[in-house]
Amino acid sequence: MGRSFLIFLVAVLWAVECAVISTKEPLGSGSCRDFGQEFERTFSIPGEVAILECPLQMHYLFNPADTAYSVTWYDERTGSEITELEQSVMLKKTQVWFFNVTMQQQGKYTCVVRTVNECYKQATGLVVSKMTSENCERPQRGVQRIRAHVNDLLACPLRRYLKSVDSPSIQWYKNCKLLQENEKFAPHKDMLNIRKVHLDDAGFYTCKMTFRLAGVIREMAETIACVVNDEYLMKPRVIEPVNEIIKVERGSSFRKDCIFEVQGKGIPMVDVIWKVLLESEEELISRNTSHRVHQEPMNERQMEDGYRIVRTLSLSAVSEEDFYLNFTCMASSSRGHPSAQITLVPADPNIFLLLGLLLGSVALLFVTGVLLCTIFKVELALWVRTVFQFLYKTTDCDGKQYDAYIAYPRVLEGSSEKAEIFAMSTLPQVLEGQYGYKLFILGRDGLPGEAVVDVVQDALSCCRRLLLLYTASSLCSPEAQEWAEQQTGLYRALVENSMRIVLLELEEIRQPLRLPHSVRLLKDKQGALQAWKRRKRWAFWDGKSEERVTSLEPSAHFWREVRYHMPVRGKAKQRNFSF
Structure with a gap:
């Protein structure tokens, strides 16, 4: 019985000791997030007031302004909560005040912060020691x-x-x-x-x-x-701006550096700021770089004889309200407060820029006009002749009966069949049928029995143009050259250039040296209208510049070129002056 009682007593004592040990952990903080012990400690001497600050940085853990929380302090030596019931202790928000701190109060204290859902804790230390120095030095x-x-x-x-x-x-x-x-x-x-x-x-x-x-x-x-x-720094000296008036354009961006130099040795305790005078009150320029008007972070650079400090004023877009304001740059230091200012004013119109734009526009229009006239020269000329006929003299009184003489070689064995078909059928259908020109075609318009030489010579004198049609076979053969020489009037027109001649090339001439000498010279001088070629003006679109036509079906551009070389039928009457 006595032995059983002894065992029961030992068990009770062990349970009580365990309970005491467990209370050393702050009440209700066993599940708190523990940040350990703060490195910094609080030092004091006996008899003075010592203040412990809760080391938890609560604004990193939650928003103290919007979150309800409570602060509890615990003495790590006893594990008990610190309350104001204790003598010479006061709790103020996140602080513990010891009125007459003693050596016995030295130790480790834990601050516990609780919200509705979270709990945090961190410990700090209090060191209490006597002051023994002759110079009244404190322990820390x-x-x-x-x-x-x-x-x-x-x-x-x-x-x-x-x-x-x-x-x-x-x-x-x-x-x-x-x-x-x-x-x-x-x-x-x-x-x-x-x-x-x-x-x-x-x-x-x-x-x-x-x-x-x-x-x-x-x-x-x-x-x-x-x-x-033993270091000395001079008064900050303004490098720029120097009370400037700066012209800027509305809507443009603007940046201005404020530069100060501080000569000497040491650490410059200088702050450079931009401010502006608004309605008789100075306002600090915003440091938020997202604002339209702001000042950028200060840049400090060490030099051989001191420091250079730069702060930039930035306007992303100058507005009307920025003009005529005094933007002041000031350096704040223990040596003084030197400052400088700038004023923005609207920029004058750039005469040279306007003149350059005007001349550039004129040059662009001129180049564009030249290109258009070069590319569409034939079309423009035909359009002007059609719309403004009154600008051109009429051909009714020039003594000519026909607009053009159609000549083509006539040789044996059908070598000129293509030229003959084109001259007798295609050409009259277009020029006479559609555009009303009068053509003279040998064999169609001459009288039977007349000598060819006489007919050609008389007909040429009555025509305003000579259209010479030829193919690769019709004009390159010896017979064709003899035919050309036999046509006395035709040969004279070719050689003497007594009238305007238009060469109509119906086939590609692969051996141009076989052409008659007079025709070759004329082609080299003025070129020939090539009915066998279909030109594409915008060749760079598809990589092709021309397309050969196998059948005798000239393109519309060819017919426009023929009309371009034909006489102009105007309406203005010729004036004869007699003296």
């Missing part, structure tokens, strides 16, 4: 650097708590000596102004904040290790 201190030979500032690290307490006041100490306003130091709230910094001004500076909290006067302090850099 931040480093701030100031520059020699100029006026510079130290900032109190406790200024972030000024709005969290009542009646705050700050006193500055160097080592253990209270600093008063004098020619060297000028304490001002949370800043300490040190005039004409010297190398001896390096050392430990402490800012002590006295305040009222929960009706009791408290105090806390921070020590700064001040380092003096």
